[in-house]
Amino acid sequence: MNRYIIFSALLTVLCTEGNAAADIGNKALESINNKILNESIIKDKIKHDKEFYKELPREVVGEINQSLNRIDAVAETTINPLKQDVAVTEIKNTIGQTVYVEVEVEDGWRAIDREWLITVNSDEVRLLETLGAEIKEHQKLDNLELLVVRFKIPSNQNEKDIIEQLPERLKKQLGRNHVYEASQSHSNGDDKAQGNKILDSVCNKPIKVGMIDTAINTNHPTFKAVDIKQKQFMQEAVKTPTAHGTAVASLLAGKDQLTPLLSQATLYAASVFYPRNNYSQGAPLINLIKALDWLAGENVEVINMSLTGPENPILEAAINQALKQDITIVAAAGNEGPAASPRFPAAYKEVIAATAVDSNNDIYRWANQGEYIDFSALGVLVKTARVSNGSSYEYGLESGTSIATPVVTAKVACQIVKDKAKKTIISNLELEAIDLGEPGRDPVYGYGKLE
Incomplete structure (x- = not known):
C-alpha cells in the first residue's frame, strides 16, 4: 500500500509541477517509448490519484514527502548536472x-x-x-x-x-x-506551453532597487528604455555569466514583450558570480559583502538577492549593517526541496524570504520550506528575458524561488514609497497576502501569496 501511495503521489507531482519535475517525467516516458502504458491511461490514472492524494491524512502526506525527497536526491545526483559538483x-x-x-x-x-x-x-x-x-x-x-x-x-x-x-x-x-549560488531557476523548453504567465505591473513610482546577482545583458531589447547602473565585483578577465541576472532584472523592469513590475525603477545591479560550467555559478562571500556596501552607498531602498548559501557570521554582520540604514532585503527561499535545511540570507530573521507558487497556487515542487518563509508569489512558468549563446535575445519560461523573489521585492518597493517603516511594510503586506495552506503564517507559503 505504501509503495502505491508513493508512486501515485510521484505521478501527480510529475504531472502538475512543470519545469524540472515534468522534464524528468517526460524523459521517463520517452525512454520506454510508450511500450508499457498508453498516455491516455496515464492521464486518467493521474486524475484519480490526484484526488486520492488530496484526501490523505497530514501524517501520511508527510511520509510521502519524505519518500519523494529521497527520490529527488537520487534523481538530482544522477540526472541534474547542477548537482554534480566535483570536490x-x-x-x-x-x-x-x-x-x-x-x-x-x-x-x-x-x-x-x-x-x-x-x-x-x-x-x-x-x-x-x-x-x-x-x-x-x-x-x-x-x-x-x-x-x-x-x-x-x-x-x-x-x-x-x-x-x-x-x-x-x-x-x-x-x-x-x-x-553562494544563484537560486537556480529551471527553464521549460516549450515556450508555447500552457501556463505562460506575464507578471502584472505592481506600481509606477520612481524607486531605487538593488540587485545582487549575475551580470545583466543590457543589450537585450527588454532593457532598451530601462535605467540600469551595473557594477562588476569579479576579478578582471574572469568571464561573467548573464542568464540568471538578465531573467531577474527583466521581471523587475523589463519592457518590450514584458510588463515591468516596477515601471519607473532604477536598477543598481551588482555582478558577483563566476561560471562553474554551463549550468551553475558561484559567488564568493567577499563579493557579496562588497556589493552590499556599494548598494548601501547608492542609497537603494530595497535589495533583491536571488541567491542562496550557508549561514555565515560575516554575511550576517554585513546584512545587519545594511538593515540599520533602512534598506530592506528580499531573498529567495531556495530550490533544494521541502526537506532541505534553511538557506541564507533568506533565513535571517530580518530578511524577507520569498517562495514560489504556480498559477493554481500550488507550491513550487522544489521550493525550500521552513519557519523562515515570509511570502509566496508566482514563480512557475513565468515569461522572462533570455540570452542564448551570449548574443541571441529571446524570451522563455522560467521557474523557481528566484523568479518569485522579484514579485515580493516589487511589492516591498511599493510599500516603501508609501511608508519606509519596516514594521508597517510587513504588516501591510500581511494584510494584502492571500492566505494559502494552513490558516495564518505557515512554513510552506509564509503569510500567503502576493500578486
Missing part, C-alpha cells in the same frame, strides 16, 4: 590562469580553498599575521562601517589549529569565504 573546482580567467579554487567544506557547502573572512581592527590584523595567516585583502566597507580582512591559511599549516589559537571573541567574527 575541487578550479575557476580560471579568460587567459587560463586559476583565480579561485573552490572546494567542499563542512556540511557539504562550497568555499574558496583555505580562505577565511574576519571583521577586525588594525591591531587584530597583526595577530593573524603572527599566527601564520597570509593576508590577502583589507576591505574597508565605509558604507557598512565594517573592516573585513580576507586571509588564507597556507597549505603547510592545519586550518583547525590556526583557528583554535584565535581569541574566542574573534572566532565569533570569523567565517569561511563561502561560495
Whole structure:
C-alpha cells in the first residue's frame, strides 16, 4: 500500500509541477517509448490519484514527502548536472590562469580553498599575521562601517589549529569565504506551453532597487528604455555569466514583450558570480559583502538577492549593517526541496524570504520550506528575458524561488514609497497576502501569496 501511495503521489507531482519535475517525467516516458502504458491511461490514472492524494491524512502526506525527497536526491545526483559538483573546482580567467579554487567544506557547502573572512581592527590584523595567516585583502566597507580582512591559511599549516589559537571573541567574527549560488531557476523548453504567465505591473513610482546577482545583458531589447547602473565585483578577465541576472532584472523592469513590475525603477545591479560550467555559478562571500556596501552607498531602498548559501557570521554582520540604514532585503527561499535545511540570507530573521507558487497556487515542487518563509508569489512558468549563446535575445519560461523573489521585492518597493517603516511594510503586506495552506503564517507559503 505504501509503495502505491508513493508512486501515485510521484505521478501527480510529475504531472502538475512543470519545469524540472515534468522534464524528468517526460524523459521517463520517452525512454520506454510508450511500450508499457498508453498516455491516455496515464492521464486518467493521474486524475484519480490526484484526488486520492488530496484526501490523505497530514501524517501520511508527510511520509510521502519524505519518500519523494529521497527520490529527488537520487534523481538530482544522477540526472541534474547542477548537482554534480566535483570536490575541487578550479575557476580560471579568460587567459587560463586559476583565480579561485573552490572546494567542499563542512556540511557539504562550497568555499574558496583555505580562505577565511574576519571583521577586525588594525591591531587584530597583526595577530593573524603572527599566527601564520597570509593576508590577502583589507576591505574597508565605509558604507557598512565594517573592516573585513580576507586571509588564507597556507597549505603547510592545519586550518583547525590556526583557528583554535584565535581569541574566542574573534572566532565569533570569523567565517569561511563561502561560495553562494544563484537560486537556480529551471527553464521549460516549450515556450508555447500552457501556463505562460506575464507578471502584472505592481506600481509606477520612481524607486531605487538593488540587485545582487549575475551580470545583466543590457543589450537585450527588454532593457532598451530601462535605467540600469551595473557594477562588476569579479576579478578582471574572469568571464561573467548573464542568464540568471538578465531573467531577474527583466521581471523587475523589463519592457518590450514584458510588463515591468516596477515601471519607473532604477536598477543598481551588482555582478558577483563566476561560471562553474554551463549550468551553475558561484559567488564568493567577499563579493557579496562588497556589493552590499556599494548598494548601501547608492542609497537603494530595497535589495533583491536571488541567491542562496550557508549561514555565515560575516554575511550576517554585513546584512545587519545594511538593515540599520533602512534598506530592506528580499531573498529567495531556495530550490533544494521541502526537506532541505534553511538557506541564507533568506533565513535571517530580518530578511524577507520569498517562495514560489504556480498559477493554481500550488507550491513550487522544489521550493525550500521552513519557519523562515515570509511570502509566496508566482514563480512557475513565468515569461522572462533570455540570452542564448551570449548574443541571441529571446524570451522563455522560467521557474523557481528566484523568479518569485522579484514579485515580493516589487511589492516591498511599493510599500516603501508609501511608508519606509519596516514594521508597517510587513504588516501591510500581511494584510494584502492571500492566505494559502494552513490558516495564518505557515512554513510552506509564509503569510500567503502576493500578486
